[in-house]
Amino acid sequence: MLPFWPSKNSYTGCAAVREGKNKLVDGFPFTFKHQRSTVHLNAPVSTALAATLTLLLGQERPSNRTSAPLSTGDSPLFAKRQAIETLPKRIRFTRGTRKSCGMFDWPIEELINTTEAHRRGASVPGVVGYGYTRSRMGLMNDFVIITELLQNYTDGYQWILAKPEEVERVIGAAFELLLSLNSSGIYHMDLWAANVMMCNDGVGATHAIDLENCFAAAPRFLSETLGFQLGFFYRREVGGLVGESAYDALVARALETCEGINRERFHAVYQMAKHHHIGRKERRDIFLSGRVVLG
Known part of the structure; x- marks a missing residue:
């Protein structure tokens, strides 16, 4: 079971995935950990990527949202890191629950939608992985999405x-x-x-x-x-x-x-x-x- 959600059936990724045909969590079976951060990836972690993720996750927590290419030595990647500002949001992210309107918070929606769009063959960058950093109390402080980098x-x-x-x-x-x-x-x-x-x-x-x-x-x-x-x-x-x-x-x-x-x-x-x-x-x-x- 991934630590992001209380159970594998509690979170399912976008329209068809929410109906149980697939599970978003099944698409990212490889895990990288650094201090209180965890990243779930769709492929094994190379030495170069591990070094890059260590640098990324070792940076000071962003005040809002940051995005930048990742230099991995492998396939070029792009990371978008979002601070989780309020306690209600941190609780929702940690539990994998929706807002009262039925939506997930925007970074989760982006992860879900981009993953599903790429699965359908739409012209969007592929999602390579996602991750989060927990506070000492175990709540998520920030969330990161890693995609293919659109070079040129x-x-x-x-x-x-x-x-x-x-x-x-x-x-x-x-x-x-x-x-x-x-x-x-x-x-x-x-x-x-x-x-x-x-x-x-x-x-x-x-x-x-x-x-x-x-x-x-x-x-x-x-x-x-x-x-x-x-x-x-x-x-x-x-x-x-x-x-x-x-x-x-x-x-x-x-x-x-x-x-x-x-x-x-x-x-x-x-x-x-x-x-x-x-x-x-x-x-x-x-x-x-x-x-x-x-x-």
Whole structure:
């Protein structure tokens, strides 16, 4: 039994996994320990990786969230380490329980969703492992996710800042990625330009990152969900770099490939998402109920 959860059946990883078909914990059978830290990995720990993890886990606990590539001498990796700030969160992480709304905390959601998306063949970095550090009282103080490093990639936001003339290229790549994820049953509710990783030489596939606010299930309200996704992409930075009418034309072209979309319901949410802030929790309301609630 892994120390993260009270039993192997108490935590199961994303949509299909939660139904008992697989167990997230079974995918990371190798363990590395350093002082009060534990990391669960999907492959045996090499000498180089052990040295790198020792350095990572020996660092001072982050005040919030840190992320950086890991130099392992093996396959390049990327680590995202999140401080667990409050006592209720530490208790939930330690017990492997959900919040009152039925969700896990964001780092756990990211681990679950990224693992499931990669399992389905979606264009996301593979998860190599995850870990945590416990306090002297046995509660978790921080949580780390380790993924494959996307070498020779630039996020879409940095791309368009450096090459503003290529904004429509980034938008097109993002739309193709978004629709590909959706077709795999992965609905990213925080897909903005910085979460779209573009291959520098144009050879590799475009990838999505930061899947904490994501669903691995078919939406009951597909039109509203897609309306939010495409409207949100415009609002987060892109709207200042491309004209709204030009963006609308790109959206209309993308919609031609989408089946089963109610245009009236789509546009009601799309227009709102383009011009209003919609918080993380409210985005999940759109997916689950089709309702838009502005904070």
